[in-house]
Amino acid sequence: MPEGLRGSAPPSLSAIVNQTLDDDWTRPFWEAASAHKLVGPRCKHCGSYRMPPARFCWSCRTQDVDWVELPGTGELYTYTVIRHPLRPDLAEYVPYVPALVELDEAPGYRLVTNVVECDPEDISVGMRVQVVWDTYEPEGAPPVTVPRFTPIS
Amino acid sequence: MTTSIKDQTAIVGVGATPYYRRGESLPQTTMEMACKAILAACDDAGLSIDDVDGFSIYSGSIDPASVAQVLGIPEIRWATTTTSGGGGASGCVGVGSAAIVTGMATTVVSLMTLQQAKWRIGGTSDKRPDPRSGSGSVYGGQSVSPETGFMVPYGLSAPGHSFSLLAQRHMALYGTKREHFAEVVISQRDNASRRETAIKREPLTLDDYFNARMISEPLCLLDYTLETDGAVAVITTSADRARDLKQQPVYVMGSAHGGSGRWGQFIGWYQMPDDIFASSGHRPVAKRAYEMAGITAADVDVALLYDHFSPMVLMQLEDYGFCPIGESGAFVADGNIRWKTGSIPVNTHGGNLSEAYIIGMTHIREAVEQLRGVAVNQVDNAEIALTTGGPAALPVSCLLLRR
Numbered sequence: 001m002p003e004g005l006r007g008s009a010p011p012s013l014s015a016i017v018n019q020t021l022d023d024d025w026t027r028p029f030w031e032a033a034s035a036h037k038l039v040g041p042r043c044k045h046c047g048s049y050r051m052p053p054a055r056f057c058w059s060c061r062t063q064d065v066d067w068v069e070l071p072g073t074g075e076l077y078t079y080t081v082i083r084h085p086l087r088p089d090l091a092e093y094v095p096y097v098p099a100l101v102e103l104d105e106a107p108g109y110r111l112v113t114n115v116v117e118c119d120p121e122d123i124s125v126g127m128r129v130q131v132v133w134d135t136y137e138p139e140g141a142p143p144v145t146v147p148r149f150t151p152i153s
Numbered sequence: 154m155t156t157s158i159k160d161q162t163a164i165v166g167v168g169a170t171p172y173y174r175r176g177e178s179l180p181q182t183t184m185e186m187a188c189k190a191i192l193a194a195c196d197d198a199g200l201s202i203d204d205v206d207g208f209s210i211y212s213g214s215i216d217p218a219s220v221a222q223v224l225g226i227p228e229i230r231w232a233t234t235t236t237s238g239g240g241g242a243s244g245c246v247g248v249g250s251a252a253i254v255t256g257m258a259t260t261v262v263s264l265m266t267l268q269q270a271k272w273r274i275g276g277t278s279d280k281r282p283d284p285r286s287g288s289g290s291v292y293g294g295q296s297v298s299p300e301t302g303f304m305v306p307y308g309l310s311a312p313g314h315s316f317s318l319l320a321q322r323h324m325a326l327y328g329t330k331r332e333h334f335a336e337v338v339i340s341q342r343d344n345a346s347r348r349e350t351a352i353k354r355e356p357l358t359l360d361d362y363f364n365a366r367m368i369s370e371p372l373c374l375l376d377y378t379l380e381t382d383g384a385v386a387v388i389t390t391s392a393d394r395a396r397d398l399k400q401q402p403v404y405v406m407g408s409a410h411g412g413s414g415r416w417g418q419f420i421g422w423y424q425m426p427d428d429i430f431a432s433s434g435h436r437p438v439a440k441r442a443y444e445m446a447g448i449t450a451a452d453v454d455v456a457l458l459y460d461h462f463s464p465m466v467l468m469q470l471e472d473y474g475f476c477p478i479g480e481s482g483a484f485v486a487d488g489n490i491r492w493k494t495g496s497i498p499v500n501t502h503g504g505n506l507s508e509a510y511i512i513g514m515t516h517i518r519e520a521v522e523q524l525r526g527v528a529v530n531q532v533d534n535a536e537i538a539l540t541t542g543g544p545a546a547l548p549v550s551c552l553l554l555r556r
Contacts, residue, residue, distance in 0.1 A: 009306060009307050009308025010308070011306075013305050013306045013307075013308065014306040016297060016301055016302060016305045016306070017302040017306070019297045020297060020298070020299040020301065020302045023299035025299065026299040026300075026302065026303075029303075030302065050424070051303065051424060052299070052300040052303045052422075053299075058415065077322065077430075078318045078319070078321045078322040078325070078430075079318070079321055080314055080317035080318055080321055080369045080370055080371075080372075081367075081369065081370035082308060082314065082368075082369050083366075083367040083368060083369065083370065084366060084367065084368040084369070086310050086311060090308075090310075093308075096308055098307045098308050098309045098314060098318070099307075099318075100318060100423055108424070108426075110423060110424055111303070112303055112304055112307050112309065112423060113307055114307050114308070120370070124325070125321065125322060125324075125325030125326075126325065144306075146306045148307075
């Protein structure tokens with residue numbers, strides 16, 4: 001039986017996050033995630049969001065951000081259902097559902113994620129979704145929590 | 154006074170290796186196939202390799218220094234590449250034309266060589282998951298970029314997965330259907346069926362399409378490009394010089410490469426603004442190339458549109474103005490892209506989907522053959538052809554050619 005939520009990519013892929021945590025510009029996202037809070041980097045100067053958390057605002061080209069806590073709900077912008085595994089070890093995870101979610105209260109802030117615990121046939125662009133926190137515990141390394149999304153019933 | 158490249162240069166030679174199934178070009182190397190294609194292009198043009206003095210390439214096809222030393226080219230006066238990948242396939246001929254018009258070079262090679270034996274472009278970009286990654290200090294040295302934490306956990310592992318995201322949104326916004334993707338696939342397979350160079354020639358029915366293995370909804374195996382080996386090269390010179398050479402010149406009317414800034418890397422980013430997300434990213438280069446050439450979509454007789462994934466042909470039909478935005482489904486359903494009967498025959502060579510995938514160079518080769526009047530699926534009286542580079546990371550590109 002595969003580990004993890006139905007429709008999720010293999011949870012072990014999350015381990016890579018541990019290799020990025022010395023980056024000041026992205027670490028706040030993961031710290032909030034471990035506390036089950038969904039946050040976004042909002043430009044201090046003009047209020048625009050950016051993802052991934054780049055070092056400049058694309059709109060006003062200043063740097064400083066506030067990490068704003070968001071409600072964790074959003075709208076499914078698009079998705080795909082992976083039916084064919086690219087490697088044998090992915091076979092037990094298909095079908096899994098990579099997706100983009102646009103987050104409420106953060107215009108233009110799209111997260112790459114998975115739609116989980118939902119039959120692929122029931123997924124549609126525009127559906128309302130909410131965050132589900134998924135923690136993976138790599139052997140000999142700190143746990144990593146990533147956001148996945150499930151339909152708001 | 155502005156200097157334009159319009160009608161100032163021409164493609165004078167095309168050369169190619171056979172097209173092989175993935176890995177079957179061995180024991181040749183990519184460099185060997187590149188040299189064969191270049192020498193064949195020189196021969197086609199009635200030029201000597203000694204005449205070549207420039208390379209304008211894309212997607213890291215070959216190192217001009219290597220080719221020059223291996224083939225003993227006397228001098229190189231131009232050596233540039235568009236950045237990123239297949240997006241620059243057509244635009245690099247425009248860049249080479251700029252070199253010629255300025256007088257910085259006279260005879261410029263553009264090419265691609267490809268061998269997918271040990272490595273597949275469409276293969277997974279994931280490293281095998283290592284449960285121990287991050288062991289030791291969590292704050293240890295970075296071996297990966299911070300952005301990967303926002304991508305890798307979710308399993309978008311291959312280019313086709315990313316294009317599936319665009320296709321799914323196009324369907325939701327505009328009512329585009331899988332039948333419309335199938336029309337692209339079936340039309341191009343029909344074109345390939347008449348070509349000895351094509352890898353896939355067996356005709357396809359709609360049933361075949363819907364019975365094909367699903368890869369990443371909404372894209373099935375038949376919506377995905379072939380994986381092939383081979384090399385194709387073209388040679389560009391000044392229009393004046395072209396008129397003295399062996400073949401009928403194929404003039405460069407216009408070209409552009411680039412795109413909206415926030416189209417950006419597209420794959421691995423996905424923050425493209427709403428109004429261009431479900432598109433090919435080509436609207437800005439289409440506009441500039443048409444303006445340079447002084448024409449519109451109505452003037453194009455045959456379109457060689459980069460078809461790594463069938464929905465991207467639909468989106469390019471919109472972005473190049475062959476039909477309104479969002480209406481490409483109905484446009485192809487009405488038969489408009491078919492060879493003999495369509496208002497704008499598309500990929501008369503069968504394309505990446507059925508003939509061979511040489512990252513966009515087969516599209517230029519077919520355009521040249523159409524305008525010379527020697528194409529297998531000849532469009533009657535073809536005077537103007539459009540070729541495009543891949544919908545992909547910026548810069549995307551296009552080329553308008555005429556006889």
